[in-house]
Amino acid sequence: MANLPRILPLRTASRGSTPQPRTQKPGTKAREIEPSLARLTLVWGILLGGLSVLGINLYYVQVTQGPVLQRKARQQQQIFMRPFVPRRTIVDRAGTAVAIDRPVYSLFVHPKLFTKPPEEVAAALSPILNRPAPELVNIFGQQRSGIRLERTLPEDVAERIQNLQLDGLERIQYQQRFYPQNDVLATIVGYTNVDHRGQAGIELSQQNLLEREVKALRLTRMGDGSLMPDQVPGGFLNLDDLQLRLTLDTRLQRVALAALRQQVKQYQAKRGGVIVMDVHTGGILAMATEPSFDPNKYYDFPVERYKNWLITDLYEPGSTFKPVTVSVALEAGTIKPNSTFHDPGGITVDGHTIGNAYTGHTGRLSVTEIIKYSSNVGTVKIAQTMKSIDFYNWLKKLGLGDRVGIDLPGEVKGQFKKKEIFTRARIEPAVTAFGQGFSLTPLQLVQLHAAIANGGKLVVPHLVEGLYDSQENPYWQPNLRPPQNLFSPETTTAVLPMMEEAVKAGTGKNAQIPGYRIAGKTGTAQKAVRGGYSSTAVITSFVGILPVDDPRYVVLAVVDEPKGGAVAGSTVAAPIVKTVMESLIALDRLPPSSAANSAADSAPVRRRRPSRAE
Amino acid sequence: MVPVPSNSRRSAKRLRSVPSVAVTANAQRLQAPAQVSSNRSSTVRRLPAKPALPIWLRLLMRVQQLSAIAALGSGIAVAGVYCSTVYIQQLWGQQYRTFERLERNQRQMTTVGEVLKDQMAQQAEQPDSGMAPLNPNRMIFVNPTQSAQPAAAPSPNPAPAASPAKPSSLPLGY
Numbered sequence: 178m179a180n181l182p183r184i185l186p187l188r189t190a191s192r193g194s195t196p197q198p199r200t201q202k203p204g205t206k207a208r209e210i211e212p213s214l215a216r217l218t219l220v221w222g223i224l225l226g227g228l229s230v231l232g233i234n235l236y237y238v239q240v241t242q243g244p245v246l247q248r249k250a251r252q253q254q255q256i257f258m259r260p261f262v263p264r265r266t267i268v269d270r271a272g273t274a275v276a277i278d279r280p281v282y283s284l285f286v287h288p289k290l291f292t293k294p295p296e297e298v299a300a301a302l303s304p305i306l307n308r309p310a311p312e313l314v315n316i317f318g319q320q321r322s323g324i325r326l327e328r329t330l331p332e333d334v335a336e337r338i339q340n341l342q343l344d345g346l347e348r349i350q351y352q353q354r355f356y357p358q359n360d361v362l363a364t365i366v367g368y369t370n371v372d373h374r375g376q377a378g379i380e381l382s383q384q385n386l387l388e389r390e391v392k393a394l395r396l397t398r399m400g401d402g403s404l405m406p407d408q409v410p411g412g413f414l415n416l417d418d419l420q421l422r423l424t425l426d427t428r429l430q431r432v433a434l435a436a437l438r439q440q441v442k443q444y445q446a447k448r449g450g451v452i453v454m455d456v457h458t459g460g461i462l463a464m465a466t467e468p469s470f471d472p473n474k475y476y477d478f479p480v481e482r483y484k485n486w487l488i489t490d491l492y493e494p495g496s497t498f499k500p501v502t503v504s505v506a507l508e509a510g511t512i513k514p515n516s517t518f519h520d521p522g523g524i525t526v527d528g529h530t531i532g533n534a535y536t537g538h539t540g541r542l543s544v545t546e547i548i549k550y551s552s553n554v555g556t557v558k559i560a561q562t563m564k565s566i567d568f569y570n571w572l573k574k575l576g577l578g579d580r581v582g583i584d585l586p587g588e589v590k591g592q593f594k595k596k597e598i599f600t601r602a603r604i605e606p607a608v609t610a611f612g613q614g615f616s617l618t619p620l621q622l623v624q625l626h627a628a629i630a631n632g633g634k635l636v637v638p639h640l641v642e643g644l645y646d647s648q649e650n651p652y653w654q655p656n657l658r659p660p661q662n663l664f665s666p667e668t669t670t671a672v673l674p675m676m677e678e679a680v681k682a683g684t685g686k687n688a689q690i691p692g693y694r695i696a697g698k699t700g701t702a703q704k705a706v707r708g709g710y711s712s713t714a715v716i717t718s719f720v721g722i723l724p725v726d727d728p729r730y731v732v733l734a735v736v737d738e739p740k741g742g743a744v745a746g747s748t749v750a751a752p753i754v755k756t757v758m759e760s761l762i763a764l765d766r767l768p769p770s771s772a773a774n775s776a777a778d779s780a781p782v783r784r785r786r787p788s789r790a791e
Numbered sequence: 792m793v794p795v796p797s798n799s800r801r802s803a804k805r806l807r808s809v810p811s812v813a814v815t816a817n818a819q820r821l822q823a824p825a826q827v828s829s830n831r832s833s834t835v836r837r838l839p840a841k842p843a844l845p846i847w848l849r850l851l852m853r854v855q856q857l858s859a860i861a862a863l864g865s866g867i868a869v870a871g872v873y874c875s876t877v878y879i880q881q882l883w884g885q886q887y888r889t890f891e892r893l894e895r896n897q898r899q900m901t902t903v904g905e906v907l908k909d910q911m912a913q914q915a916e917q918p919d920s921g922m923a924p925l926n927p928n929r930m931i932f933v934n935p936t937q938s939a940q941p942a943a944a945p946s947p948n949p950a951p952a953a954s955p956a957k958p959s960s961l962p963l964g965y
Contacts, residue, residue, distance in 0.1 A: 261894075263898075266901075273905065273908065274901055274902075274905050275905075277898070277901055277902055277905070278898075279898055279902060332895055332898075332899070333899075355902060357902065357905030357906050357908070357909050358905070358909050359909065361909075399880070399881060399884060403881060403883075403884020403885055403887070403888060404883070404884045404887055405880050405883075405884065406880055406883040406884070406887070407880065428912075431912055431916075432924065435916055690927060691927075691928075692927060693927065756924075759924070759926035759927055760924065760925065760926065762926070762927045762930075763924075763925035763926055763927065763929075763930060764925075768932050769927070769932055
């Protein structure tokens with residue numbers, strides 16, 4: 178009978194008529210698991226009820242409240258980011274940053290959004306902003322929203338405020354240009370305005386090299402505040418590391434400015450300027466003007482200080498132009514280096530009498546002596562060896578009446594007579610010979626002297642060396658006009674010793690530096706005032722070339738309207754040039770001139786003293 | 792399968808006598824094994840081997856097996872990739888914050904460095920700072936020795952600069 182239970186289920190299963198569970202054992206309570214309709218309905222009802230409640234809520238959240246919630250979510254997750262894309266840094270030739278971009282923050286307060294009492298907010302802000310809490314509470318009471326509490330908060334302060342996690346405070350980031358050297362480089366580097374646009378100097382002229390494109394991004398933020406990178410455009414992080422490098426040397430500029438300030442102050446001059454230029458490249462190492470301004474607070478200074486008068490204002494160069502006249506005559510072949518001229522102390526041209534500033538050196542003068550004693554009469558006679566038209570053409574070739582084309586904004590053209598006027602009256606070439614009757618910018622005079630120093634080439638003065646990356650690799654360099662040949666090396670090698678004589682034993686003694694061969698020329702020009710010349714106002718200048726055996730630099734100092742008894746290029750401007758040249762020697766490690774050594778270096782023992790820190 | 796015992800035949804016969812259509816049908820079905828066992832001796836016999844499955848079916852089964860494994864694998868991979876996308880974004884966000892902080896540090900270092908330099912320079916300009924401007928009087932220039940001519944014969948002139956034999960040589964400056 179053991180088989181029976183095995184077969185019976187088969188039968189029952191095949192018939193399907195008796196729904197007895199196979200596993201049912203005798204004695205189990207089959208009735209209890211009988212489906213009950215009430216229970217089924219109850220469970221069904223609960224489930225359906227739950228589902229419909231969920232459905233209603235879904236409708237409420239998705240449809241009714243949808244837009245509001247969506248906006249809220251977007252506000253929380255999405256940020257409209259303006260990544261900090263700085264304007265490129267400007268550095269000098271030694272890599273010193275002279276214009277740096279930095280983010281600063283405005284702090285706005287919206288008291289209506291405060292979740293804490295204003296007193297508490299004020300107490301939290303007070304130590305960070307360094308302002309008394311009652312004052313802040315007072316400010317909070319003035320308006321319900323949009324109170325600008327601070328204008329330029331530095332980054333770390335702004336971060337401390339953010340870490341307070343207070344509602345109702347808003348930081349708005351913007352960029353600010355910072356000039357660490359304050360007024361030292363102001364007239365060259367210039368400044369940027371509130372909109373971060375260059376307004377003067379390099380900042381204005383090199384706007385396209387300095388500016389980087391800033392695009393606002395819409396990014397999604399995660400719960401912890403970190404950004405989701407999936408919407409970040411390519412190249413977002415690959416900001417170039419290019420810097421605009423200038424030919425300037427901040428240390429030299431500082432020395433030049435200090436020396437200039439001292440002389441301007443001592444002689445109560447109207448203004449002054451110094452230019453140092455590399456004679457071979459045309460790169461400007463220093464260009465200082467006094468008075469100057471602080472580009473960090475440019476709005477505190479009068480507008481006329483923003484300009485760089487060394488390129489925007491014209492002056493009559495006076496005797497500093499004489500070496501140029503001599504070079505022209507030598508190049509034209511009308512005089513020889515050993516020619517001599519008779520200087521009786523005065524000469525009358527077209528009824529005008531021209532005299533010498535320094536008396537006591539009359540008689541037969543060589544060309545060297547004419548330069549050495551700055552003889553006006555001798556220079557006029559040298560100019561008279563040429564036809565007026567030839568002299569005129571030569572001066573036009575030098576670029577008189579034109580711009581030099583420096584990479585700074587606002588350069589003006591020099592003033593030079595028209596051909597007809599110049600050639601008609603004999604007085605014109607005569608006064609032009611010693612640097613009066615026409616005007617140029619101080620920079621142009623430097624350019625002409627550089628041509629004498631570098632073997633006769635007219636180089637283009639410039640400040641921008643190029644864009645360099647952080648590994649010092651050049652990325653872009655300015656395309657400068659190729660230097661134009663003016664004089665032959667024979668001419669310039671003849672003129673330089675003449676100018677050296679002027680420093681050694683002539684008017685430029687104040688610029689001597691023992692051990693170094695220096696060429697130079699003083700200039701004390703009467704200032705032109707409404708059709709004539711002022712009897713009192715002069716513009717004093719000194720131009721120096723260093724070193725004569727291998728000329729590398731031209732240094733010009735101009736002091737406008739110095740007051741006092743003995744005002745001349747030799748007393749006012751030459752000491753500035755000397756100080757600047759001494760620094761140049763130290764900075765560029767210029768060795769003493771070998772020829773000058775034998776004579777001057779009887780005592781070459783030089784002690785080392787604590788040097789200047791910079 | 793267990794061999795049917797001998798008494799099962801009896802019971803089968805008894806069942807057959809029941810006049811019921813359904814039972815008859817069942818009994819006929821049950822009859823077959825009983826008859827097989829009755830024809831043979833009581834020795835245990837091996838059942839015939841299962842007929843080999845057709846090749847296409849086996850292939851299909853294999854494919855099914857493999858694809859199941861592949862599905863599982865790719866499921867895990869998808870989960871992994873998904874996790875990593877979320878994680879990488881998070882990591883990126885963290886790294887970006889670090890990057891921003893470093894950038895800020897760099898900016899601040901540059902600025903502070905230049906400001907310090909400027910302040911030092913301004914202090915040095917004060918007359919009582921104890922510093923003096925660097926100028927040629929405070930520098931030493933040493934002429935390089937000519938390797939071809941060793942200084943075997945000591946010069947009677949102790950001044951190094953006064954060696955007129957080599958006027959073109961550039962002295963080393965420092």
